[in-house]
Amino acid sequence: MAWNKVAVxxxxxxxxxELFEQSYEQMAAGAFEGAxxxxxxxxxxxxxxxxxxxTQRGTLWGQxxxxxxTVPSALGISGIACTRIENACPSGSDxxxxxxxxxxxGVHDVVLVIGVEKMRDKSAxxxxxxxAAAGHPIFTxxxxxxxxxxxxxxxxxxEFGTTREMLxxxxxxxxxxxxxxxxxxxxxxxxxxDVLKSAPVCHPxxxxxxxxxxxxxxxxxLVNADxxxxxxxxxxxxxxxxxxxxxxxxxxxxxxxxxxxxTAAAERAYKMAGVGPDQIDSAEVHDCFTITEILDIEDxxxxxxxxxxxxxxxxxxxxxxxxxxxxxxGLLAKxxxxxxxxxxxxTECWWQLRGQAEQRQAEMxxxxxxxxxxxxxxxxxxxxxxxxxxx
Amino acid sequence: xxxxxxxxxxxxAAAALRALEAAGIDPGLVDGLWWGTSRPPFAEGPxxxxxxxxxxxxxxxxxxxxxxxxxxxxxxxxxAADAIAAGSARxxxxxxxxxxxxxxxxxxxxxxxAGAVAYVLGVDDGNxxxxxxxxxxxxxxxxxxxxxxxxLRDLYDPRLFREEVFLxxxxxxxxxxxxxxxxxWSLPDPDGxxxxxxxxxxxxxxxxxxxxxxxxxxxxxxxxxxxxAASALDAQGVVAALAYGGGRATGVILTADxxxxxxxxxxxxxxxxxxxTYAAVLRARGLLVKTxxxxxxxxxPESAMxxxxxxxxxxxxxxxxxxxxTINTPPSIHPHCIACGGxxxxxxxxxxxxxxxxFVINHTMPEPFEAPLPxxxxxxxxxxxxxxxxxxDGVGLEIGSEMELVLRRYAYERGVPVYGYKALLVATETExx
Numbered sequence: 001m002a003w004n005k006v007a008v009x010x011x012x013x014x015x016x017x018e019l020f021e022q023s024y025e026q027m028a029a030g031a032f033e034g035a036x037x038x039x040x041x042x043x044x045x046x047x048x049x050x051x052x053x054x055t056q057r058g059t060l061w062g063q064x065x066x067x068x069x070t071v072p073s074a075l076g077i078s079g080i081a082c083t084r085i086e087n088a089c090p091s092g093s094d095x096x097x098x099x100x101x102x103x104x105x106g107v108h109d110v111v112l113v114i115g116v117e118k119m120r121d122k123s124a125x126x127x128x129x130x131x132a133a134a135g136h137p138i139f140t141x142x143x144x145x146x147x148x149x150x151x152x153x154x155x156x157x158x159e160f161g162t163t164r165e166m167l168x169x170x171x172x173x174x175x176x177x178x179x180x181x182x183x184x185x186x187x188x189x190x191x192x193x194d195v196l197k198s199a200p201v202c203h204p205x206x207x208x209x210x211x212x213x214x215x216x217x218x219x220x221x222l223v224n225a226d227x228x229x230x231x232x233x234x235x236x237x238x239x240x241x242x243x244x245x246x247x248x249x250x251x252x253x254x255x256x257x258x259x260x261x262x263t264a265a266a267e268r269a270y271k272m273a274g275v276g277p278d279q280i281d282s283a284e285v286h287d288c289f290t291i292t293e294i295l296d297i298e299d300x301x302x303x304x305x306x307x308x309x310x311x312x313x314x315x316x317x318x319x320x321x322x323x324x325x326x327x328x329x330g331l332l333a334k335x336x337x338x339x340x341x342x343x344x345x346x347t348e349c350w351w352q353l354r355g356q357a358e359q360r361q362a363e364m365x366x367x368x369x370x371x372x373x374x375x376x377x378x379x380x381x382x383x384x385x386x387x388x389x390x391x
Numbered sequence: 392x393x394x395x396x397x398x399x400x401x402x403x404a405a406a407a408l409r410a411l412e413a414a415g416i417d418p419g420l421v422d423g424l425w426w427g428t429s430r431p432p433f434a435e436g437p438x439x440x441x442x443x444x445x446x447x448x449x450x451x452x453x454x455x456x457x458x459x460x461x462x463x464x465x466x467x468x469x470x471a472a473d474a475i476a477a478g479s480a481r482x483x484x485x486x487x488x489x490x491x492x493x494x495x496x497x498x499x500x501x502x503x504x505a506g507a508v509a510y511v512l513g514v515d516d517g518n519x520x521x522x523x524x525x526x527x528x529x530x531x532x533x534x535x536x537x538x539x540x541x542x543l544r545d546l547y548d549p550r551l552f553r554e555e556v557f558l559x560x561x562x563x564x565x566x567x568x569x570x571x572x573x574x575x576w577s578l579p580d581p582d583g584x585x586x587x588x589x590x591x592x593x594x595x596x597x598x599x600x601x602x603x604x605x606x607x608x609x610x611x612x613x614x615x616x617x618x619x620a621a622s623a624l625d626a627q628g629v630v631a632a633l634a635y636g637g638g639r640a641t642g643v644i645l646t647a648d649x650x651x652x653x654x655x656x657x658x659x660x661x662x663x664x665x666x667x668t669y670a671a672v673l674r675a676r677g678l679l680v681k682t683x684x685x686x687x688x689x690x691x692p693e694s695a696m697x698x699x700x701x702x703x704x705x706x707x708x709x710x711x712x713x714x715x716x717t718i719n720t721p722p723s724i725h726p727h728c729i730a731c732g733g734x735x736x737x738x739x740x741x742x743x744x745x746x747x748x749x750f751v752i753n754h755t756m757p758e759p760f761e762a763p764l765p766x767x768x769x770x771x772x773x774x775x776x777x778x779x780x781x782x783x784d785g786v787g788l789e790i791g792s793e794m795e796l797v798l799r800r801y802a803y804e805r806g807v808p809v810y811g812y813k814a815l816l817v818a819t820e821t822e823x824x
Binding site for chain 2: 125
């Protein structure tokens with residue numbers, strides 16, 4: 001029996017990309033205004049009682065003083081309760097979970113969950129690459145983001161015979177989907193050959209195995225399920241969620257062929273929602289790198305362990321495949337503005353469950369969509385949210 | 392010359408660990424460290440303390456750091472011998488290490504090298520003894536480096552140096568040592584010609600034992616005299632070691648009753664160099680720096696984290712769980728065992744050898760990193776798992792590769808060298824063939 005205490009009545013994102021012309025505040029306002037406009041029966045912004053803001057790298061990207069409790073001011077609703085949620089790459093999905101708990105607790109009836117990230121106000125070198133020098137001076141030094149994932153690829157290839165073509169097929173599929181998503185950073189299709197011949201970034205990952213650095217924002221409106229009909233006749237409910245952690249350092253991982261935080265978070269979410277992976281109709285999963293999506297679909301139970309590569313190559317995860325994955329284009333094509341990513345994934349699930357995904361619409365047989373992020377020194381924390389259109 | 396991530400301290404550590412191993416000595420039993428290098432890694436600072444910690448010496452270990460010229464190595468040896476003679480130390484570790492940093496364009500630039508050698512001195516049970524010593528000095532600016540100057544100046548007048556200082560001093564000292572009838576000589580050869588002149592004068596025209604050392608690594612400054620002498624201690628005999636630097640010439644007689652453990656492997660250890668380019672040399676010497684932003688270390692090298700983490704980083708320590716035996720690294724961030732949650736730990740030095748479980752080769756690094764930078768997750772022989780940078784470009788690295796862990800300089804930031812361990816691919820038999 002799904003949890004269903006909280007309804008999603010509005011959701012939107014802004015067009016992701018290198019938004020040099022937009023400020024952090026302007027991106028947030030764009031996402032909020034889009035979410036308001038998406039509410040079927042109209043929405044008065046002053047109804048928002050509390051906001052949960054996901055911004056992950058405020059201090060890195062030069063937003064030390066903002067990126068949290070100043071957001072309501074930019075949205076024209078200054079004075080409401082507002083809390084910043086930072087939980088690494090799952091910041092957006094965790095803000096959604098916390099927002100849902102705030103509503104379910106009865107403290108608030110109407111909550112805004114908004115994710116905003118400005119990643120391109122700094123150069124690539126001063127941005128993510130500079131993380132190479134962060135953390136422990138010896139045991140983490142030199143670990144740029146790809147280093148946190150590429151060792152899993154090396155080992156997955158070694159143990160299961162996963163090939164670079166299989167990895168590449170994930171990027172090809174997600175770019176195909178992104179080309180059909182008006183909000184995606186990249187809207188061009190690519191070939192397996194394009195991926196194989198792209199520049200090496202971190203062996204065995206090449207440039208097109210990696211997501212870009214993207215600016216973006218996304219927002220969803222949550223209400224008490226008992227009040228959903230005030231806003232829409234076509235609500236989506238929060239069926240369940242799960243969060244789990246793992247040891248932070250790579251040398252402490254128990255395995256390099258799975259991300260145990262994902263497995264544990266999924267188990268908790270499935271139990272809460274009362275469903276299993278077979279009942280999920282489509283999923284937005286964390287594909288910061290091609291190998292990550294292959295691990296995700298195995299760890300979430302969609303394919304057998306070790307078969308993620310071949311399943312991707314054979315089209316099982318395409319929009320018309322057995323289990324459509326990342327219909328929005330995923331992080332690889334839509335982009336990964338960290339705090340906004342999870343909220344944008346929720347938006348895609350919302351569209352899929354309401355039949356509004358247009359060219360990307362998957363067949364929703366059971367009425368369940370799953371959203372997943374993993375991050376925090378790569379795979380230190382995972383969040384899974386499950387949504388449903390079934391009461 | 393040495394690699395960009397090596398310096399006088401990492402070279403000294405490598406030589407000292409080999410010497411202690413050859414002598415079969417537990418580092419914790421050493422009473423003092425006498426270290427000679429023309430240019431310590433900190434112009435003022437904890438050079439001696441960092442090296443002692445990296446070697447796992449007792450925090451009570453005594454000793455001294457000699458520096459300031461190529462004469463520093465022999466000063467360290469004689470200082471340690473004096474401490475033994477005085478009874479203030481029973482077991483002394485002597486390290487002479489240098490990486491000569493010539494000014495670009497100076498006459499001796501191409502000849503400047505790097506190297507290190509270590510001696511273990513005891514009271515009475517060694518195969519060799521330290522005997523007569525003689526010093527002759529004359530105030531003279533030879534390869535001078537002023538305060539706040541980065542590189543060595545060229546000789547003002549090479550003929551003046553040769554005729555008025557170098558040859559008179561070394562001939563006087565060498566002449567007195569010759570009376571003791573040495574069977575082998577270690578002679579200074581700062582320019583590639585003076586060594587041969589001295590050989591002619593002192594060794595009856597025979598080649599000095601130090602000649603192969605110079606041929607292999609060039610002029611290793613303060614390490615040169617003791618390297619040449621150590622290589623000659625591989626058999627019974629009387630070795631005359633003569634060092635010159637900073638207007639001082641000192642000679643000492645070393646008498647071996649039998650081969651000194653470790654001496655026979657020295658020339659082998661110095662072989663195996665790789666060709667390089669002048670640009671790479673300048674870059675490794677820190678004289679060619681790219682323009683633009685560099686990425687600062689996340690944690691300042693002067694900060695508390697480096698105080699808390701000094702021992703575990705320099706000695707590569709792990710914390711073995713008293714309940715389940717799992718080794719947690721690094722200890723300072725693991726109050727609870729990652730496997731069982733236990734809180735009883737024993738600090739242990741990690742094994743320095745292991746096998747690659749998985750790896751990456753990072754091609755996209757900001758300054759001051761250099762790409763490609765391989766990193767590997769390594770299962771050590773004691774069951775601990777670490778993830779560390781791999782020295783070199785990663786060619787040949789694969790799952791299952793055999794690695795050894797070596798001390799390297801991780802960063803040089805705000806004038807502060809930061810040391811830690813990197814993994815080095817152990818050459819396999821197939822690769823050698």
